[in-house]
Amino acid sequence: MGKESLDAKEAVEMMKHVASVIIESEPILTDADRNLGDGDHGLGMERGMNAVINKLAESEAHEVSDVFKMTGMAMMSSMGGASGALFGTLFRNGGKALEGEEKFDSKGLHSFLESANDGVKSRGGAVPGDKTMIDALEPASIRAGEVSELPLCESIKIVALSANEGKNNSKEMVATMGRAKTLGEKSVGHPDAGACSVAIIIQAMSDFINT
């Protein structure tokens, strides 16, 4: 049965599930970055998610915000690269927006994504259409605002679809940021690697919440 909200312990389980899905998806992410970047995104995300699993096993999270902040810290410290800073920022900023909250629910999902999106935008300077992870994150964040009255197990499904759609839309974009920018028109036709990661993460959250 789908959940309407998660407490800190459940959020930990969710993030462990997310981590394992990303680790499994390494080859997909590697290929995505090979097409447009330097081919290391999958390994970086795998490294980050292994660190997340260790971190969540070692230290106890008292609040849901801690779970996401710890996730962000673990990714930022272990990954390096553009995505280490950006996914670290995503989870740290997202987590900060939940400080004081006991549960992670649909409203929390919206605050999380909005703050995560702002953080990534100000850290990386990208805007929607630049063919980055923002192109999955921003539509997800907006959609989360629109569906925040639904129970979490429903809203997260819809938000995951948006992220995935955003990732698919990134295929048609011309890269202007990161390593892919010099590809110009040649970058069209492939989805952005970071956007793939965002879509997979939110889908994995949704799958966890709905089982």
Place this chain on the structure above:
Amino acid sequence: MGKESLDAKEAVEMMKHVASVIIESEPILTDADRNLGDGDHGLGMERGMNAVINKLAESEAHEVSDVFKMTGMAMMSSMGGASGALFGTLFRNGGKALEGEEKFDSKGLHSFLESANDGVKSRGGAVPGDKTMIDALEPASIRAGEVSELPLCESIKIVALSANEGKNNSKEMVATMGRAKTLGEKSVGHPDAGACSVAIIIQAMSDFINT
């Protein structure tokens, strides 16, 4: 019709023919040296024979001995490597043995090969059975002594067969000299590259003399 002897001018033509045959044989010689050495024997011989062609075109040979000495000098100066020194020595020493002779005949062939063989042996220190060019050169030299009463066009055919047989016998030998020596038993089964060159050279001489 086969010739009974060559004058200096004919000897020049013969060496040009030998040179062109060796140049054509570059791939065979390269492969032979790849099996047992560093794979550059064909190129070295090609370089040497191109230098021979140039040298013989530039300078005039008054005696048959000059033709062979010039051949040796050109090879020694242009090739480098083991075979530059050795084939240079072969032709220089062989040529020295003909000093004062007006014609190159069956007796001359014997003197040439005997002196060439001595020179190569003392320069390189190899003895028959070491799987080197000596294993083609020495039997040819001995056979030339045995058939020195025949007309050149006949003796050279027989001598060429000996050189070829010597080259074939080198297949079964274990290398103890040059780059191939560390191969030990593994060198068995392939003919020596330098022996291939010797056999091709004498066969080309025979073909020229017999047309």
Place this chain on the structure above:
Amino acid sequence: MKKLINDPLKVADELLDGLVEAYDGDCKKVGVRSIVKTEIPSNKVSLLIGGGAGHEPIYHGLVGTNLADGAACGDIFAAPPPDIVLEATEAVNTGNGVLYLYGNYAGDVMNFDIGAELSSDDGIDVKTVLITDDVCSAPHESKDNRRGIAGLVIIVKIAGAASQTADNLEELERIAKMAVLHTRSVGVSMSPGSIPATGKPTFDIDEELIGLGMGIHGEPGVSEIPMTTADDLTPKMLDLIFEDFENDSDIECLSEGDEILLLVNSLGATTMMECLICLRRAKMYLKDKGVVVYDTIVGPFVTCQEMSGISFSITKLNDELKQYWDLPCESVCYTKL
């Protein structure tokens, strides 16, 4: 691809250990993945470099005598995380400020910036100069967006020398910026490197093509051109550098009598033989232009695993840069008497 490694996921850590060993005590490992000189004079403005691993002997190999004081090292092709930047900053800091000098890649900029924020929380004065020598990675109007490639060897050498005598952080920053402004590079690649952990090539390229202007991870350049000879390619590449000096109003163009440094870099698989053959043609080109080569540097300094390719870097010298260039230096990557 047979590689002499152990666990493919640990190559960055193990190569750093090896690098520290190569210094025979002149450098030490600090924290998770930084390398720092054993002795840093207490009155010195510090120079910190860094970047992803896999490009050996840079970046971390440029720590040394009259070179960088330390390097923050990332994993293969990945910028170092902020924690590592912080630990390296703390280790090189003498209280006189730290200049960050590294290649302009999004990942490096973000991570070093966060590292700088953390460092200034600790009261350490940090300034940043980005290396942007790759003329093919952005037009001259937006040259601050360019990538850093092999020219970094010259730039770090000059900044390292300047850091020995700079009175303050601003002075070192000024000289590092001058070295960047005066240094331009153009690279090509013929075949990709691979990532040790996946064994996958970082890009694909046709057997008959050369990537003109490609970056040191195989980032696309200006165009793909048919494979050609050293003598045909070299002037094409140098033309791009000369044109760039010409078009950029921030610096005078390269003209007769100018003194330059010339660096020919191999990306790894390209042999020293090929570098020397290209160098031969480059010197003809430069003689034609009347430009005087003050010093020539040639070798595999900035590599990308078994990637093949070559780059030319030219630094237009002035008296100040020349004086810093002249100082001897020693490191695993580059040593000069």
Place this chain on the structure above:
Amino acid sequence: MKKLINDPLKVADELLDGLVEAYDGDCKKVGVRSIVKTEIPSNKVSLLIGGGAGHEPIYHGLVGTNLADGAACGDIFAAPPPDIVLEATEAVNTGNGVLYLYGNYAGDVMNFDIGAELSSDDGIDVKTVLITDDVCSAPHESKDNRRGIAGLVIIVKIAGAASQTADNLEELERIAKMAVLHTRSVGVSMSPGSIPATGKPTFDIDEELIGLGMGIHGEPGVSEIPMTTADDLTPKMLDLIFEDFENDSDIECLSEGDEILLLVNSLGATTMMECLICLRRAKMYLKDKGVVVYDTIVGPFVTCQEMSGISFSITKLNDELKQYWDLPCESVCYTKL
């Protein structure tokens, strides 16, 4: 194999021209294919090295300050012809004699010997020391038959330093022989290089095998072993060097407290990353043995086109060798502060 060359038959000549250019006036080309220092002190015993091309940056890249005075250069993998040896000998000779120092290969020995005969016809005093550091190429009882491999970098460095102060040719010969006796190497290869003119690989090897003890042209070694990790292979290779010192009664074995030089050489395609990872393991091994590494040298010095592989060289130091090692030197191949 995309190579940045011009006429494949002219690579040896063109790379030499490039090498001369890399010296920016410190060296010049002499005759057909020799490179010689521009200034050689008139009272000096001269040091001449040489060998085939295709192994850049050696041999000709070891001409330089406190290194060799000149080099006689052959074509790809071919010893220089006697005429070239002669022209180089004449160019370096100051009247105080010339030491020939080169790798022990049949072709080199014959051509240098003829060159020496021609030189002594010209009244030049010549002595020869052969470099024979490759322990896998012959048993220690016949160590004079061994090949010269990467240890030559150390040996030439020491002889170059000694040639600055040697009173006569015999003295330089003595020190060069001492450097050879004290230096031992073991190499491996995983994949072949190719000859530029034919594009053909110089040997074949299974995808799963390593050639243990292979020479720098791919000459067979002691055995083919399964491909393995850096940490497994490194001790196996070092064992062979230690055993050789132990078995050879002409030199004391390597024991606790001994000071050594350690050279890790890449044959070309093996990355600096791999060299550093192997170096890391080598240092562990040496620490275990209690042997003290006085100086570590790592990089692609003795290569064979795109051949992959690595070698370790160890020089057992004594006071005399150490003093010569300490002298700074500069060249395209190796520079030390």
